[in-house]
Amino acid sequence: MKEHEMKLIKNNYLSKVDEKFYNLKSNNKLALMPFIMAGDPNVEITSEILLKLQDNGADLIELGIPYSDPLADGPTIQLSASRALKAGTTPRKVITLLDSLKGKLxxxxxxxxxxxxxxxxxxxxxxxxxxxxxxxxxIIPDLPLEEAYKFSNVVRTYSMDLILLVAPTTPFERMEKISNYSKGFTYLVSVTGVTGERNKMENRVENLINKLKQINNNPIAVGFGISTPEHINKVREWGADGVIIGSAFVKRISSSSEKDVVDQVGKFCKDMRLAADQKN
Known part of the structure; x- marks a missing residue:
């Protein structure tokens, strides 16, 4: 265990996200983090999906709050947000949903x-x-680095981590500042552009992971475009600590009937768990 990790544990500074990544790394496991949109197709089914993801191998879950102008999202997640908004999903309802799952999730x-x-x-x-x-x-994708300090202390006061995004186009000096402000893990965007499934992982992601490792000891989770076992294998091979899979999950939610959607999402999560656990 590294000295900074020992100090964190000794002083009880490890967040739940810190603990999860530390335990996974100790067991040489890659973190699997599905993304779903809260309220798509409705809040009740979102509740079932969250529990099904947990039961089928998700280590963490990224839960989207729907917004009418989602600048970082591709068509699949934009449509998901639209469906959730039409279903009446609000930030307050999302929090109420999670509060109802305490002790289960x-x-x-x-x-x-x-x-x-x-x-x-x-x-x-x-x-x-x-x-x-x-x-x-x-995670607040449109929060500028220059404003992050105003919000990071508030988030930390309530025992949560503010997680910032690093893009392929981010200059090295700015990447260092972003990574230092990011707590829990650094979210590495694997592509230039919006979310969505891709056919292959770009090789420059490996270089970005190496750069981030030079900057600090944050775990690195790679997102945007990851949708297949081959993508997961690449991310592991390049030394990342986790994968974030969004559009591939959201697509299965949109293409399934309300009767089958929970099981379909659970099956896909189980397949991705097997891929994440497959050693090269």
Whole structure:
């Protein structure tokens, strides 16, 4: 165990996300983090899907809060957000959903939300309610680095991690600052552009992972475009600590009937778990 990790444990500074990545790394396992949109197709089914993902091997779950102008999302997740909004999903309903699952949903939940809905809600009030509902982390894709310091202390006050994104186009100096502000893990965007399934992983991701490892000791989770066992194998081979799979899960939700959707998502999660556990 590294010295900084020993200090964190000694002083009880490890968050739930920290603990999850540390335990996985100790067992030489890759973190599997599905993304789904809360409220797609409705809040009740989202509740069932969350528990099914946990039962079928998800280590963490990234749960999206639907927003009308999702700049970082491709068509699949944009349509998912639209369906969720039409179903009446709001940030408050998402928190209420998670609060109802306390004691049942035990893996770390990381909320994904754009900044404007959180500001409209009241940022500190949102963090307090989310923390009380068991949320472990918060991803805000349109939060500028220059504004991150205003929010990171608030998030940390409520025992959550503020997780920031690094893109392939991020200059090295800025990458270092982003990674240092990011807690829990650094979210490495594998492609230039929006979310969505891709045919192959870009080789430059390996170089980005190596750069991030030079900067600090944050776990690195790779997202955007990951949808197959081959992608997962590449991410593991390149030394990342986790994979985030979004559009591939959301696509299965949209293409399944309400009767079958929970089982279909669970089956795909189990397949991705097997891929994540497959040693090269």
């Amino acid at each position: 035990n893996i770390p939940i990381v909320l994904f939300s754009y900044l404007n809905p959180l500001l409209c809600f009241g940022f500190e009030e949102f963090c307090e309610m989310a923390s009380n509902a068991g949320v472990s982390g918060l």
